[in-house]
Amino acid sequence: MPSVDARRRDPKALWRGPQAMVALAVATLALLLIADAFGGSRIRLGGLMLAIPALAAVFAGPRAVLVISGAMLPAYVTSLAENHRLNWADAPIAISTAVVICVAAVAASAVREKRARQLAQSRRVTVQTQQTLLRPLPPRLGPVELASMYLAADAESTIGGDLYACAIVDGRPRVMVGDVQGKGLATLEIVLFMLGAFRLAAWEGVPLADLPAFLDDAVRRELVLARDMAVQRGDFTQEPEMGQRMRESFVTAIVVEVGGDGDEIHLVNCGHPAPFLLRDGTARELPSPKPALPIGLLSLDTDTVQVDSHRMEPGDTLLLYTDGLAEARDGTGEFYPLAERVAQRAHHPPTTLLGAIRTDLRRHALLDDDVAMVTLHRSVARPADSAKTV
16 A cells, blocks of 8 residues: 555545545445435435445455445435434334444455455565575676566466576586476475576586486485475375375476587477577577486486587577467467567567567467576677676
8 A cells, every 4th residue: 555655746646545435435425315315205325325335345444444334324314314214113224234234344344455465465475485496597697698587377476387597507607497397386396496406416517418317316306305204294194195296296497508608508408398599580499309308207218318509699599488488378279479479579689578578478368377488698798707606
């Protein structure tokens, strides 16, 4: 709610506060009373006055509803007198009904306001959780500029199963984008495991080719530990659920490592959508000839993980994203034309590019899956090296 000083500075805010609601309700009561008094015996508008506190409870706080109720009761009694109903036959029931409606309206407003505060607190917690888990990417990492964006499908949440992170490993920038199987807040535990394992790998200097196996082992160990801790607590109801999660949970991920002065990028793709390389106003997809299995399923494949390499010219932008972007559908079931729309905006700066995609995506479809996007843009001049791990 705006402060008093803020409303004084903004005259329009006066029309959005509780004072405006009370003034509107009192004005409506006065109009109804005047129409009732001069309308004759055929027009009886007193019953409409009873609806005003109930309607106010939907928009105003309990104090404002109490003031409106206090103004409504004498107006309603006056209406009863004008219509010759202020007698022992009609008045007790009519006035009792009005009082009950007023009390219920004040109580309903108090409950609504309490739930609104609880929802606001819940949103603050989820925002803090997002900022803790998905740390904001720095604007620059070595020779590349970074930009990121997260769109949550759940309107009551700001974070789900998509993730991104970056680090410096032996002087080389490394960026990961991933998508945990499943949706919503239930995926947060796997997100936490993935981000912790990625940062530990950066600290230990795990080579890019060995990173998927490192992440796979780390996530599996964390799931086993979580299951064992549930058993130690005596919560045997979670053991079957944790066992199922150990068998079925997986994460698609793509990791990019920038080599040299930014002129070369190395990719490891673990079942994730292929990124786009934006160059000279065009967008080219970079699919992996032999992508690895998702994190969590690598034990099913005995082949070594393939590292793909591509040139990155000054001014190039690499777009990483999760499948919520490519699989978004409109009302007719048509997929979002990602390749076409990215190509149309390939000349935009990274931050502008992500903002344009977000606006276009919101116009195209209602999201039913989270979306994470990260861009790496190679600058013409190499900046100073960044911190070791972000």
